[in-house]
Amino acid sequence: MAITMHSYGLTWTDRDGTPRASGVSYDQASAEHRRDELAAAKASDIEIVPVTPGQRLQPKA
Numbered sequence: 001m002a003i004t005m006h007s008y009g010l011t012w013t014d015r016d017g018t019p020r021a022s023g024v025s026y027d028q029a030s031a032e033h034r035r036d037e038l039a040a041a042k043a044s045d046i047e048i049v050p051v052t053p054g055q056r057l058q059p060k061a
Helices: 030-042
Strands: 007-013 020-023 044-051
Touching: 007 030, 030 044
Parallel strands: none
Antiparallel strands: 007 020, 007 044
């Protein structure tokens, strides 16, 4: 039985209004943990986004 790996990145907006995107990919649990850290830091518009290997997310404009 094969295990399929799913990777996720995050996009968000810093408290000062700067759009950001993660430079690394996470598994589901780690992405959720990072989302919670960003929320605690008062970031907004936080989204967990599925990514493919080698894909680099861009901040929202």
